[in-house]
Amino acid sequence: MSWWLRLLVLLLLAFIAMPALVACIVAFDARSILNFPPQAWSMRWFERAMTYPDFRDGAWNSLLVMISASVIATLLGAGAALALEKLEFRGKRTLEALVMAPLVVPHFVVGLGFLTLFAQSGLPRGLPLLVLCHVVLVLPFVVRSVWISLKSLDGRLEDAALSLGAPPSRVLRQVTLPLLLPGLAGGWLFAAILSFTEFSASLFVSTQRTQTLPVAMYNYVREYADPSIAALSAIWIVTTMLLILAADRWLGLSRVLGTEVPGGR
């Protein structure tokens, strides 16, 4: 590679990494307004970020929603992917379209939709609404991840098990599911991350009581200029990086992404 291409790539990487790095630095600034570069250092924003009630409640809500939504979406997604891959049935294309469509519909439209739907049907805007909304949004990713694994799975193994006299339900449980585990784990992890970071739709469907962490952070940024959010972001960034490292270790990054990131030569 020529030197100018290397330089360009380095600059682009700097562009990508800059916001996260700068936020992490600001998190340790002792002053209460944003002013770069920091003159004195302190940990007090971390303390505030950990104790601010909205953040604590938001984190708790986010965690609850994330766990419920990712688990539900993984179960639903696996079922849908199995049916879509293994079965010919009427309405197959409709199901596929319904399940995959949230990929191309903006989150704010989905949020507005569930908000108006619940308002009209007189249903309460509680955590279940958030969970439903998140399940809809992350389902396409789970379906895709499981579907890719199903397609690469050797169907002759199932045929072999059937030919040995195992009933289909048993084959699903003892042959298909174990082989699908990596795809399921990848889909679940991706769903969990997407749910935890989801913001636009949550803003529409949450209330003061059910707001998720990103929504609480958004509200905070609009009102205050101190580096609490920087501290929270720093914690978030480090946690995410550790999770990615772990995922790469155990699952292989390409699998988690659902795209085979091609290796060069």
Next chain:
Amino acid sequence: MAVEALRLDGVTRRFGAVTALHGASLVVAPGEFVTLLGPSGCGKTTLLNLVAGFQTPDEGEIFLGGESVTRVPVWKRDIGMVFQSYALFPHMNVAENVAYGLRARGMPKVEAMGRVAEALRMVRLSGLEDRRPRQLSGGQQQRAALARALVIRPRILLLDEPFSALDRALRGGLQVEVREIQRAAGVATLFVTHDQHEALAMSDRIAVMSGGRIHQVGTPEEVYARPADRFVAGFVGDATVLRGRLRGLMGGTAGIEVGQAVLEADAAPLRGLSQGAPVDAFLRPETLSPGGPALLSGEVRSVVFQGGHVDVHLACAEAAGGRAVARLAPMLASGLAAGSVLELAGPSRCAAFPAEEPA
């Protein structure tokens, strides 16, 4: 016209600790077809890439038509290359593919199309101008790639295992055809293969390589009948190896005692050996024939019918590895079956080299 199309002078190429090419020297005359033959990993592709300019040598010089091109980039070298996968551009049709090199040289479209038509006629692809590469058969793709490389009238044509992607049945015909096209174009050619039959069948001269070194350069007959060293003798063609003793050197000929028999061999590889020193004699299978005086004998292990001839494999204690092979006319082999004992007479002349380890 220059006397040599290509000259390599002591070219060395290293990859970290691996030396892929050690001081290789080679000359290709105008119009000549030279083959690089050697086992996998011996440096054939590296040598070809150095000539093409995809890599630069760590030591040594490369000349094309008498002009040093060692530091000239690929695109200014005027070479024609046919890749193992053909590397035809999938988004262009055959005519556009063949015209690519001409257009890169700034030739106007009309003139280029004339040259393209001529080149396609030469490789017998006329009429397929508008096809996309994936709409061609393997052999047709091969010829399109050849036309694309030849149409620019390169100073040298480089072919890296161009037949390896084709099935056996196609290969034979294409080998003949490529050679005819090359001869008609009159272009100096460097051809890479690890298939000795291909090399023997096609080449004007063969450069036998191993471990990054060129062991011998010679006509197919020379390389087969008078291998320069043990490696060449073992790699090109089959041989039965018998341990013997050097009887003496007379001019260019050495006398070798093998058992009761005395064979003649080229003296060059044996110079410097004292009388009685152990040597290995390499006997080609077709030089062995049933009958006496017996040079070797053994129990027949298998008889393999090959059409025009029969290969008889023997278990033979005197031969290296305990195995010997003779190539007989089908008539002579008709009574043979596994388990029978066969005595074989040897040739008067063979190739011999210092023994690998003392007897």
Next chain:
Amino acid sequence: MAGEKSTALGQGAPGLLRGLALPAWLCGLAFAAALLAVFQYALRAHVPGELEPGGFTLQNFVAQAHPLYIGVFWDTLLLCAGTAILSLLAGYPLAWAILRTRSRLARSMILAIVITPLFLGEIVRTYGWIVVLGNSGFLNAALAWLGLGRAEMLFTTGGVLAALVHVTLPIVVIMLAAGLAHIEPELERAAQSLGATPARGFFTVTLPLSLPGILAAGTTAFAWTFSAFATPQLVGGGKVNMISNLVYQLGFASFNFPFAAALAVSGLALTAVSLAALSLVTRRVEQRL
């Protein structure tokens, strides 16, 4: 990599598989109902001071012909297109580097840096950009340190564009790399052996062959940007608005949900038309390859 497909399992237990798909059906129907609710609201009259909408009307769509709204639609389209183009320009060298870097370590490092932001979420990333672009933020401090004075960057279209590109870049790089990986490196070498300079080889061989990947990545970047909300809201600070911001404002500041819904419907229609046009182009290109 595709394995042998088995349909025996499906034929053996159609009921079981249908049952497994049932919850997904329900979920999909809930989504469809939510979309229908938006469409329905868009056709209802706004009753000031009331959350419950009035009778059916087309007024919400007629009112959108106002230059204010048309301007926001236009800005949104421009931002989406600009983001897609800039992401492609920035993403191509990165994808290239991921594929062609020799060292394994360097390759994994580049890949890790590129995809990490994908997992940070809109808020954390947008906050990072506020700190970078702010009047006493990182870039202005750097400019001042270099003696170049200060520049207005937060609350400008340029700032919003930078932050939006940052959001789409990871997915664009991944998609471009996947496309580039299918192009044999031998083709570039062939072009050079035929006398093409590396630049000519790139523009006549590599670039045309990567066009499907470029279009796919560009389409995704366009759609993602259309969906952006926090980035234009916080980095644009009300001075740079996209449809999403307008929808939110109308809903939560004016409580005019019918009009917000109508804007969302128009936005959806606009994306649908844009995406359809892009897929038409993509199909054309793929046919030519």
